[in-house]
Amino acid sequence: MIELRNICKSFNGHKVLDDLNLKIETGESMVIIGRSGCGKSVTLKHIIGIMEPDAGSVLVDNINVTKLNGQDLKKFRMNFGMLFQGGALFDSLSVLENVGFQLFEYSDLSLGEIRKRVAECLAMVGLSGIENAKPAELSGGMKKRVALARAICMSPEIILFDEPTTGIDPIMGDVINDLIRRLHDTLKTTSITVTHDMKSAYKIADKIAMLYNKKIIAVGTPDEIKNSDNPVIRQFVTGSAVGPITGY
Numbered sequence: 001m002i003e004l005r006n007i008c009k010s011f012n013g014h015k016v017l018d019d020l021n022l023k024i025e026t027g028e029s030m031v032i033i034g035r036s037g038c039g040k041s042v043t044l045k046h047i048i049g050i051m052e053p054d055a056g057s058v059l060v061d062n063i064n065v066t067k068l069n070g071q072d073l074k075k076f077r078m079n080f081g082m083l084f085q086g087g088a089l090f091d092s093l094s095v096l097e098n099v100g101f102q103l104f105e106y107s108d109l110s111l112g113e114i115r116k117r118v119a120e121c122l123a124m125v126g127l128s129g130i131e132n133a134k135p136a137e138l139s140g141g142m143k144k145r146v147a148l149a150r151a152i153c154m155s156p157e158i159i160l161f162d163e164p165t166t167g168i169d170p171i172m173g174d175v176i177n178d179l180i181r182r183l184h185d186t187l188k189t190t191s192i193t194v195t196h197d198m199k200s201a202y203k204i205a206d207k208i209a210m211l212y213n214k215k216i217i218a219v220g221t222p223d224e225i226k227n228s229d230n231p232v233i234r235q236f237v238t239g240s241a242v243g244p245i246t247g248y
């Protein structure tokens with residue numbers, strides 16, 4: 001189980017998270033929704049220990065992530081796959097080297113075995129045969145899918161997806177949603193997905209959590225969130241300009 005307890009985080013005196021609490025059960029697909037700039041990516045980065053909270057703690061299977069460092073933190077991160085919002089591919093490396101990065105670094109698989117695994121992952125995101133390309137040769141959506149292939153390549157127990165379908169056409173977006181759901185159903189991964197695409201959220205989620213005003217203000221099943229009578233949630237999920245959330 002993943003537990004964020006009383007997390008506070010500020011940047012340059014500007015508070016982004018204030019006493020945020022969230023629990024994610026093992027094997028659950030949690031989707032975090034919220035407006036642009038509200039702290040969704042920051043929240044994900046706390047879970048894998050890329051960011052440290054000013055106060056509060058992050059527990060993953062009762063390990064306090066905030067207390068880990070050096071080799072322990074490195075080992076801990078091996079349980080995770082993460083799709084970064086911007087992709088975060090290595091520009092000088094080929095697609096093969098990017099997707100197989102952790103396998104090259106940390107496994108003793110042969111080149112042939114790594115090639116096979118990378119080919120499987122690229123096939124899953126609909127990009128077979130682009131192993132030799134460099135990121136600069138790819139479209140934005142292709143980069144995102146390569147980053148997605150990298151996130152799943154080690155068959156991690158926990159996968160964090162930051163905006164997996166943003167910048168991708170709706171048909172491929174749906175393929176990605178299905179892939180996330182399938183990974184979750186067949187491999188029993190715990191997944192945490194950040195999105196503001198409600199269609200994706202309803203499709204992927206066991207539970208949806210809404211981040212608003214520096215906190216998680218509600219957690220519920222897709223149906224509960226869809227039918228919530230909280231005006232903030234209702235406004236967000238219907239994408240209305242009218243409501244308690246102001247436009248700016």
Ligand SMILES: Nc1ncnc2c1ncn2[C@@H]1O[C@H](COP(=O)(O)OP(=O)(O)OP(=O)(O)O)[C@@H](O)[C@H]1O
Nearest residue numbers: 011012016034035036037038039040041042043085
């Ligand atoms: N490393 C950082 N240094 C300073 N400020 C940061 C840093 N990372 C995030 N922030 C600030 O924290 C706030 C939340 O950022 P975050 O990236 O989590 O938003 P988000 O909810 O993911 O938004 P979006 O939907 O646009 O991706 C923003 O005001 C951002 O400027």
Ligand SMILES: [Mg+2]
Nearest residue numbers: 040041085162
């Ligand atoms: Mg973000």
